[in-house]
Each structure stands twice: as structure tokens, then as C-alpha cells.
Amino acid sequence: MDKEFIKQYIPLYSEAALLTVKIGFLGIAAAIIIGLVCETIVYFKIPVLRRIVSVYIELSRNTPLLIQLFFIYYGLPKIGIRTDAQMCGIAGLAFLGGSYMAEAFRSGVEAIDVIQEESAYSLGLSKLQTVRYVLLPQAISISAPALIANVIFLLKETSVFSAISLMDLMFTAKDLIGLYYNTTESLFLLVVFYLLILLPVSVIGSLIERRLRHAGYGV
Amino acid sequence: MSRVILEISHLHKVFDTNTVIEDLSLTVHEGEVVVIIGPSGCGKSTLLRCINALETIQGGEIKLHGNTVSKNSKDLHEIRQKIGMVFQNYELFPHMTVLDNVMLAPMKAQGRKKSEVREEALALLKRVGLESKADSYPRQLSGGQKQRTAIVRALCMHPEILLFDEVTAALDPQMVREVLEVILDLANAGKTMLVVTHEMQFARAVADRIVFFDDGQIIEQAAPDEFFDHPKTDKAKQFLNTFTFERDRSTTNRA
Ligand SMILES: Nc1ncnc2c1ncn2[C@@H]1O[C@H](COP(=O)(O)OP(=O)(O)O)[C@@H](O)[C@H]1O
Numbered sequence: 406m407d408k409e410f411i412k413q414y415i416p417l418y419s420e421a422a423l424l425t426v427k428i429g430f431l432g433i434a435a436a437i438i439i440g441l442v443c444e445t446i447v448y449f450k451i452p453v454l455r456r457i458v459s460v461y462i463e464l465s466r467n468t469p470l471l472i473q474l475f476f477i478y479y480g481l482p483k484i485g486i487r488t489d490a491q492m493c494g495i496a497g498l499a500f501l502g503g504s505y506m507a508e509a510f511r512s513g514v515e516a517i518d519v520i521q522e523e524s525a526y527s528l529g530l531s532k533l534q535t536v537r538y539v540l541l542p543q544a545i546s547i548s549a550p551a552l553i554a555n556v557i558f559l560l561k562e563t564s565v566f567s568a569i570s571l572m573d574l575m576f577t578a579k580d581l582i583g584l585y586y587n588t589t590e591s592l593f594l595l596v597v598f599y600l601l602i603l604l605p606v607s608v609i610g611s612l613i614e615r616r617l618r619h620a621g622y623g624v
Numbered sequence: 625m626s627r628v629i630l631e632i633s634h635l636h637k638v639f640d641t642n643t644v645i646e647d648l649s650l651t652v653h654e655g656e657v658v659v660i661i662g663p664s665g666c667g668k669s670t671l672l673r674c675i676n677a678l679e680t681i682q683g684g685e686i687k688l689h690g691n692t693v694s695k696n697s698k699d700l701h702e703i704r705q706k707i708g709m710v711f712q713n714y715e716l717f718p719h720m721t722v723l724d725n726v727m728l729a730p731m732k733a734q735g736r737k738k739s740e741v742r743e744e745a746l747a748l749l750k751r752v753g754l755e756s757k758a759d760s761y762p763r764q765l766s767g768g769q770k771q772r773t774a775i776v777r778a779l780c781m782h783p784e785i786l787l788f789d790e791v792t793a794a795l796d797p798q799m800v801r802e803v804l805e806v807i808l809d810l811a812n813a814g815k816t817m818l819v820v821t822h823e824m825q826f827a828r829a830v831a832d833r834i835v836f837f838d839d840g841q842i843i844e845q846a847a848p849d850e851f852f853d854h855p856k857t858d859k860a861k862q863f864l865n866t867f868t869f870e871r872d873r874s875t876t877n878r879a
């Protein structure tokens with residue numbers, strides 16, 4: 406391996422990694438919000454919106470991210486909405502991730518026995534208070550492993566962003582391979598930088614999981 | 625007699641096609657302890673669940689202090705604050721400490737001040753011997769301790785009536801007593817209660833009135849001594865026999 410080459414391109418990769426992290430962070434944050442909103446709509450059985458949510462979830466889960474990105478990147482300008490590549494990346498990740506997050510929250514809510522809800526009602530708590538103080542905290546802790554798995558899954562999915570010319574890690578690696586044929590070094594750097602992003606997430610994720618378990622959840 | 629707290633008239637409860645409660649009327653007065661007994665599956669839990677509108681009803685009326693309790697009442701959660709319910713399996717909130725379990729509803733539902741609620745919660749926990757467990761989580765407690773916590777949680781809302789649904793049925797035998805003693809203590813303090821139980825000796829000790837329930841109907845009701853010593857209906861006699869049979873067998877075994 407060409408050590409000089411690796412040294413020389415570390416800054417370029419760092420920049421790309423920063424972009425990946427930024428888009429990943431914003432996209433995932435938006436996905437979590439979408440997921441929460443969807444699950445709230447489903448939980449309260451809000452008419453019409455509930456239908457829209459189920460169509461969205463099917464669409465989002467059953468199409469590849471690449472195609473979703475193409476739709477956003479090439480489709481939206483056609484109907485007059487101007488976006489840049491970064492916005493598209495964030496939107497694509499949010500669109501894909503929203504449904505996964507919604508499903509994770511749903512499995513958390515469904516895992517809670519209905520009698521917990523009844524127990525809260527019998528104390529005179531309102532529906533909203535019951536969700537806020539009794540169901541949501543339990544649902545989040547039950548969903549935590551799935552939510553964390555989704556975060557990692559979505560971060561990995563960012564590797565398709567190069568297709569809409571975002572200068573992320575994958576784009577940088579492909580670019581360098583195309584220019585200099587330094588395949589080994591370029592891919593080595595790619596793997597290292599993805600690991601640098603994903604390993605801490607994975608470690609922090611399991612710490613959070615463990616903390617939630619130890620905070621007295623579960624019977 | 626003292627004033628009426630709970631008045632159930634002509635209650636009808638059907639699950640799909642299965643009629644579980646049929647034309648049931650029952651009145652509970654202030655300070656009265658009514659114990660409901662009857663074979664399992666006869667609708668006792670369903671009755672209690674109807675009383676705080678966890679079930680919709682298909683006919684009749686339930687009134688607490690003259691206010692109708694119904695799933696459609698606008699002020700349902702205010703009415704429910706006046707009805708304390710203790711479930712067979714405790715149903716504590718697993719993500720909260722004992723103290724937080726007790727304090728949640730008084731603070732959030734009744735909007736009472738934290739310091740005042742805390743003081744009362746701790747005093748009640750002390751009264752049932754759980755002052756050292758205030759900061760424990762439910763999973764760290766024994767069944768008996770969980771059930772005492774659930775009772776305190778209901779009490780801290782100052783309910784006008786307490787409903788107990790076989791609250792010792794899930795407990796190991798050695799823990800039954802500690803929970804029954806708490807209930808007995810509440811009865812002596814003049815609390816109004818509707819108690820479903822299979823503990824016959826306890827029923828006799830705690831009740832002002834026994835209601836014998838079968839097939840969703842009240843078959844017989846009487847003062848405890850009268851009911852246990854001179855049951856009138858065949859159904860009640862048969863039911864009580866299932867308990868004496870066990871006692872007879874254990875005496876013969878010992879002999
Ligand atoms: N949610 C439900 N759906 C359908 N049937 C029910 C439901 N809950 C209770 N039942 C039926 O109602 C009857 C009375 O049950 P329950 O009130 O639990 O009896 P008990 O508490 O006296 O043992 C039983 O036949 C039971 O199968």
C-alpha cells in the first residue's frame with residue numbers, strides 16, 4: 406500500500422466524512438421525528454392521516470433509497486421545487502428512515518400490555534398524559550435496540566449518495582479510484598472512515614441500551 | 625343509612641354474543657365494605673372494569689355520587705380520579721420508582737403541588753411498611769410489596785371508593801397476609817370499598833356485606849356471618865362447599 410497516498414488524501418476523506426456525518430445526523434433526526442409523528446397518528450387512529458401514513462410506510466419500505474433519491478433529485482425540479490444535493494440527501498434519508506423509525510416505535514408501543522394503559526386511565530390520567538408519562542417512556546426503551554439498529558442502517562445507506570453527486574465518502578473513493586487507479590488505498594480509507602463513523606455509534610448505542618435496561622425497565 | 629357512593633342499576637354487559645352481566649343492580653354506601661365472591665369466569669372483574677369505564681356497557685347505568693360513569697363522559701378522567709382501582713397483577717409503571725408511581729397521578733391528573741404530594745406519598749408508604757422502598761423500582765420488589773405500592777398509589781388520589789380485583793391471587797401464600805392486613809386496616813379506617821376475593825376468611829373478616837355472584841347475576845347477598853353460616857341458595861351452598869371440601873381433606877390427612 407502507498408502510505409504517502411493515504412497520508413495525502415486523509416484530509417479529503419475527513420471532509421467527505423464530515424459531510425456524511427452531517428447529512429446522516431440531520432436525515433436521521435428528521436427520520437425520528439417523522440417516525441414519532443407517524444406512530445402518533447397511527448396510535449390515535451386519526452382518520453385520513455392514518456391512511457396516508459400507511460401508504461407512506463409501504464412506499465418508503467418497499468423502494469430502494471437510490472430510487473427515492475432519484476425521484477427527489479430529478480423529480481422535484483420538474484415540478485418546480487429547487488433543491489441542492491445536500492437537501493436531497495437529507496430528504497431521502499428522512500423519507501427512507503421515517504418508516505423504519507415508525508415501525509420501531511410501533512413495535513415498542515405494541516409490546517406494552519394494554520393493562521398498563523388501563524392502569525393509567527384508572528388513576529384518572531388523560532389520554533395524552535398516559536402517552537406522555539406511561540406509554541412513551543416504556544415504548545422508547547423497548548424500541549431502543551431497533552432504533553439504534555436503524556441509525557446504523559441509515560448511516561450505511563448514505564453510501565448511495567454519490568449517485569446524486571454528493572461529495573461524500575463513497576464519492577471520494579470512487580473519484581480517486583477513477584483518477585489514480587489506487588484502488589487498494591482508496592478502498593482502505595473508505596472502510597476506515599466508515600468504521601470511524603459507525604463504531605462509536607454502535608458503542609454508544611449499546612451503552613444507551615444497557616442504561617435503559619438498568620434504569621428499571623421491564624418487570 | 626349513610627349516603628350512597630356507588631349506584632349500579634340494571635347493568636348489562638355483553639361481549640360479542642356472550643352476556644356476562646345481566647340486569648345487575650348494586651348500591652354501595654359511604655364507609656361500606658362490600659365483598660363480591662363467586663366462581664371464576666362469572667363476571668366479577670368485568671363488573672369492576674365497568675365501574676371505572678374500562679369497558680363499555682350495553683345497558684343500565686352506573687353512578688358515582690350521582691354522576692354517570694360512562695366511556696363517553698366528557699369528564700371521565702375526573703370521575704376516574706375518584707375511583708381507586710387495584711389490579712390482580714399490580715400494574716405498576718415499571719419505568720418509575722415506587723415514589724414516582726405514587727406521585728404521578730396526584731401531580732399530573734389532580735395538579736397538586738409536588739412537595740405536598742411527596743409528603744403524603746411517603747406517609748402512606750410508611751403506613752404500609754414501604755418507606756425504605758420509596759426509591760426502588762417495581763422489579764426490585766416482591767409481589768406483596770408491589771401490591772402494597774399499588775394500593776398506596778390508588779389511595780394517594782383520595783378516591784371515594786376503592787375497587788380491589790383479586791389482589792392476592794397472584795401472590796405467593798406467605799405474602800397474602802401482608803396485603804390483606806393493609807386492606808383490613810383501610811376498612812377499619814372507614815374507607816368505602818368493593819372487594820373481589822377468593823380468600824373466604826378474609827371476606828368474612830372485612831365485609832359489611834357479602835355479594836354472591838354467579839353467571840353475571842347477584843344470586844344472594846347478606847351480612848357475612850349470615851351468608852357463611854346460613855347460605856340460602858343452592859348455588860351459594862355449592863360454592864361454599866368447594867372451600868370446605870379442602871378443609872375437610874386437610875383435617876383427614878392430618879388425622
Ligand atoms: N375482553 C373480553 N372479551 C371477551 N370476553 C371476555 C372479555 N373479558 C372477559 N370476558 C368473558 O367474560 C366472562 C367473565 O370474565 P371475568 O369478568 O374476568 O370473570 P371473573 O373475574 O369473575 O373470573 C368470562 O366468560 C370471560 O371469558
Ligand SMILES: [Mg+2]
Nearest residue numbers: 668669670790
Ligand atoms: Mg377476575
